[in-house]
Amino acid sequence: MTEFSLPPIQTTARDDAVLKALAGFVMREKLEPGERLPTERILAERLKVSRNTVREALTRWEGLGLVERRQGSGTYLKAAVSLDMLHMPLTLAGGNDFTGLMRTLEIRRALEAEAAALCAIRADEDDLAEIERKLDIMEEEFLSRAGMSSEEDWEFHQAIYRACGNPLFEQIIAAMHELFHRFWEHPLGVRDFGHASFPYHRTMFNCIAAHDPEGARAEALKLIATVEDDLKRGAANLKLSDRK
Amino acid sequence: MTEFSLPPIQTTARDDAVLKALAGFVMREKLEPGERLPTERILAERLKVSRNTVREALTRWEGLGLVERRQGSGTYLKAAVSLDMLHMPLTLAGGNDFTGLMRTLEIRRALEAEAAALCAIRADEDDLAEIERKLDIMEEEFLSRAGMSSEEDWEFHQAIYRACGNPLFEQIIAAMHELFHRFWEHPLGVRDFGHASFPYHRTMFNCIAAHDPEGARAEALKLIATVEDDLKRGAANLKLSDRK
DNA sequence: GTGTAGAAATTGGTTGGACCATTGAACCAC
DNA sequence: GTGGTTCAATGGTCCAACCAATTTCTACAC
Structure with a gap:
């Protein structure tokens, strides 16, 4: 033919x-x-x-x-509209809650690490000041309430995505964030969720401020790893409580 | 009925x-x-x-x-439907120029590397066979026509995303792929675009087949790097031709 | 004047019925 | 077989109502 x-x-x-x-x-x-x-x-x-x-x-x-x-x-x-937009509905089907949560985290692990590295290369003084401001707020909240505040934590991360010089990071990770929280109806019985991730926020910022991309990437990966561990712990709890 | x-x-x-x-x-x-x-x-x-x-x-x-x-x-x-599906519309606005292309590549670099690594961990024999089949087709096309065929190349990459165990990778990278090609109306005057990326397809596959995640990640990064180089070369050409 | 309950207008949501445009299958002439 | 024709099925559009939630206005009590 x-x-x-x-x-x-x-x-x-x-x-x-x-x-x-x-x-x-x-x-x-x-x-x-x-x-x-x-x-x-x-x-x-x-x-x-x-x-x-x-x-x-x-x-x-x-x-x-x-x-x-x-x-x-x-x-x-509800959102800015322009003629040259690309619409791509993400659909995440099936699997139990734990699987869905892990899948959003896998995406976030890849993007968070890259964003942190890019940010370490490109952030200027103003960006760094803004990021540190958000970090201070988060740390204060953490210490005063003795626990992670997901709101302030998210603000800190967003500041990084904005400073990395590529708006796609913020948009995609925001979608993952929303997907994550939509799965998050049952907190899986994990107490102190996210607690372990706290110290890595400061270490990651330090690497970014020192313009050390590989260090920032490594700290970001450690941060996400603690969240994944929390999640696995929660899944184990859930299975245990199912048994009885 | x-x-x-x-x-x-x-x-x-x-x-x-x-x-x-x-x-x-x-x-x-x-x-x-x-x-x-x-x-x-x-x-x-x-x-x-x-x-x-x-x-x-x-x-x-x-x-x-x-x-x-x-x-x-x-x-x-058009797609499998189940009751417990989650939908997350992703709308991406891009600048249609060199910057936009580079931004899609930055996202793809992060996700491609992670997908390759996950694939090296999780792919079973059937997945590997399917990926290699696509790779063979692509290589044959490349050798017979002496150039990259974006169609067969894309098929190969998609096979990897599908085997990585997380459908989000395929969906998000597909969005990046579409964004990229929407900007790609003028090939920037680059001849043999993607030519340099050819050998890394096979090396990446070898790492995946050997279940070597870090090797696969490294090869994926090299592959994307060659595309970014091509793009920069094209942008330089463009600036040059603007001058005269 | 002020406040509030109720009427009226506004606006998205739904209905039923009609007709158009495209598709595909059955049929027919050649 | 090839190429038309007919015809029923199906999605696409239109219209004119009415329903339900919300907002706005108004009249009335105080």
Whole structure:
């Protein structure tokens, strides 16, 4: 057979066109997350399509987490929208809770280590100051409440991702973080979860501040390793309690 | 059409309930990717909801890539579906230039190395055979056409992600791959792009087959490094041609 | 004036029915 | 067999209502 390429033609693509028009509108109006966009009825009228078509398009955006609908109130932008976005829904199927948690951690281990190394290379003085500020807050919280505060801990890590010079790290790890916490409905009966990871936050920062990428990578790996250990401990507890 | 049972829906939050009922149906009937599911009209009738509601639910699944609709033909399952799936939409915005390409490569460097290492630990005989098969095809293509074939190359890498035991790797790296190729409209004037990466495919596979995770990681890093070099070379060319 | 309960308007959610566009299979002429 | 034609099935779009949650306005009591 002769090889030749013919891209499939696209005749009807109403709702896609609606989404593109909407994305253009959002950009023109400089709508930011939290703002309300026009009602479905108005959109249907302006775009000369039926309200049903508008709804199907908005349903797609809602599924992607770009938009939130509140009955009786309106449709609100949930994230920045631009025309050149790539949407890639991650689906993590099956397995028990423990497996899912470990899988998100495997991704995070790879990215966290790389982000820390890149950060050690690229962070400037301002970045370092911001990271250390978040670290101080976290440590204070830890010492005063005698336990890890996942909120302040997450702030610290995010500061690193932002300083590493590649916004993709923050976006992907944030997705992993959310996936992790969605699995995290049953705390697996682990007390002092994350406790062991505490000291590595400071050592990792020290390596970053010293512009030592390999050291930062090593400390990041140790940090994640303690979390994985906690998780395994929890899984073991769970199996034990299942037995009785 | 096979006989099936679907209980009617009960309260509000219809389309969510529709999806749950549909997921249950797919599991009961053991539908596999590629198979056709009932028509919208039949689903509406069985579930005692309007066809529009069924359509909104299916639109959500379509947005998640779980299902594909073909007008005049039907709605087909595109991926395995189970009740305990978690979906995490990942939307990536990129600058479409050299910087964007390098950013996708930074993510890929981190994940590719980790996936190779995990694969070296976990791959069984069948996985290894499949990977080597893809590798042979790629090498043959390379030698016969005297150049990298991005299609066969990608197949090889995907086989590794699948064998690493964590489906998130394949999904996230696929997103990076798509982002990369969306920027890749102008090949930056680099001839023999990817040529230098060729030998490392075999060496990486050898490490995986020998269950040597750190070796596999090292070879993966070398492989990505050659691609990054090609890219930098291309960027330099581009700047040069801009000058004149 | 102030506060609050209730009515009215607004807005997303759902329904049912209609028609269009595409597909695929059965059928037919050649 | 090849190439049309017909026709039923199916997803895509549209319309005009009505439902349910929310917000806004208004009238009334104090």
